[in-house]
Amino acid sequence: MMSQPLLIAAAAVLLVVPGHLLAGGLMLYEVGTDNVGLANAGAAARAQGPSTLASNVAGIAWLPGTQVSAGAQFLHGHLEFETDGATNVAGVDGGNAMEWAPGGSLFVSRELGEGWSVGFASYGDFGLSLDYENDWSGRYFLQNGEILGMSLMPALAYRANEQWSFGLGVRAFYAALDSQLAIDNEPFGLLERPDGRLSYSDHDWGYGANLGVIYAPVPGTRLGLSYTSEIDIELEDGLDLEGVGPITTTLLNDRGLLGADTRLDMQVPQTLTLSLYQQLDSRWALLASVNWQDWSRFGEVGIELDSNRPRSATLEANYRDTWHLSLGTQFRFAPQWLWSAGVGFDSSPVDDDDRSLAVPMAESWRFGTGLTYSLDGHTDLNLSYELVWLGDMAVRQEKPLPAGEPKQVSGEFEDAWIQALSGSVTWRF
Numbered sequence: 001m002m003s004q005p006l007l008i009a010a011a012a013v014l015l016v017v018p019g020h021l022l023a024g025g026l027m028l029y030e031v032g033t034d035n036v037g038l039a040n041a042g043a044a045a046r047a048q049g050p051s052t053l054a055s056n057v058a059g060i061a062w063l064p065g066t067q068v069s070a071g072a073q074f075l076h077g078h079l080e081f082e083t084d085g086a087t088n089v090a091g092v093d094g095g096n097a098m099e100w101a102p103g104g105s106l107f108v109s110r111e112l113g114e115g116w117s118v119g120f121a122s123y124g125d126f127g128l129s130l131d132y133e134n135d136w137s138g139r140y141f142l143q144n145g146e147i148l149g150m151s152l153m154p155a156l157a158y159r160a161n162e163q164w165s166f167g168l169g170v171r172a173f174y175a176a177l178d179s180q181l182a183i184d185n186e187p188f189g190l191l192e193r194p195d196g197r198l199s200y201s202d203h204d205w206g207y208g209a210n211l212g213v214i215y216a217p218v219p220g221t222r223l224g225l226s227y228t229s230e231i232d233i234e235l236e237d238g239l240d241l242e243g244v245g246p247i248t249t250t251l252l253n254d255r256g257l258l259g260a261d262t263r264l265d266m267q268v269p270q271t272l273t274l275s276l277y278q279q280l281d282s283r284w285a286l287l288a289s290v291n292w293q294d295w296s297r298f299g300e301v302g303i304e305l306d307s308n309r310p311r312s313a314t315l316e317a318n319y320r321d322t323w324h325l326s327l328g329t330q331f332r333f334a335p336q337w338l339w340s341a342g343v344g345f346d347s348s349p350v351d352d353d354d355r356s357l358a359v360p361m362a363e364s365w366r367f368g369t370g371l372t373y374s375l376d377g378h379t380d381l382n383l384s385y386e387l388v389w390l391g392d393m394a395v396r397q398e399k400p401l402p403a404g405e406p407k408q409v410s411g412e413f414e415d416a417w418i419q420a421l422s423g424s425v426t427w428r429f
Helices: 004-013 019-023 034-038 050-054 057-062 246-254
Strands: 066-078 081-083 101-113 116-131 144-159 164-183 196-215 221-228 231-238 240-242 261-268 271-279 284-293 300-306 311-316 322-334 337-346 364-374 379-399 407-428
Touching (some): 034 364, 050 116, 050 407, 057 164
Antiparallel strands (some): 066 407, 144 164, 271 284
């Protein structure tokens, strides 16, 4: 149990870096590849291009010659928060917190001979960006925040025979966090003063490994198993204050928070994916995936304050493991055209009572479709679209402040969704 002074200090730190944001963020299947059109179905077993590096590194052992795939992607969401009567902070609704966000990817594979292949991948599969209205009711919880993760990964794969292939990737993971929120300059409500602002920003590198295996018991059938290890990230910055009034400044200073360097430990969770690719005939294929993500172990956020009164604490964000199930199909309706479609379901990493304004997540459904066109047998063009349906997400948050009445925001994200539009080109040499 934390002491009361330490609890207050930790709460003050979380004013600028919400604990749920650090504990989780958002892990993405959508990285600017044709996988978007399948809702991740069959991802660890398809091995249809160098983008298999993002889902199963063993897949490049099935690719002949040299192949290069470059992709671009745009994410856009409908995340509008409407407050209800239980909110005790004056302000407007949140507006749409998730506008268009670009992304990109690059994958390269090369066959070396005697069963060996090498590859390199650059992609971003972790992140979340939210930007609420400046004068909205939840501004003391989060004004805007962005956490982004990019992976750089060289890989080596070996195809032992016609049935088995194995792969290993060494992953360098770059994480960047930037977060701001408002500070109440009149916690006692005696005067009318404009809000101040508190911000936190840092970046770090972490390292991990990707392992994969593909087994083909008979021609046209592939089973893929892929594992990604946990990655530890450490972020450190001071509590940067702007326009903070004398009362709030005195209260923060009395608790040793002014000038304090704040270190936050976060983890990108380990994952395990099992996939099936089944060629039904010359035109149709069936694909499926089961995925597990270890969020429960990483629901704890470590906080250390380095000031004249050093303190540390661990706050529990109450995360739990998540499961993903997806089913898809591919149909070659002409020699140069391949149509893909898929549907997927992801369980929620949080209960309704633990959902936050920083990471508004719930169980979700994915609906994807895409088209691939082969120009000349050496160049493929793909365009894919996916809708992620989150539905209604209720949020009720309350936090103590250094002084004054606790802030409370209550309401709902109604009919929330995220969409992904992806385009990619693959060259084969």
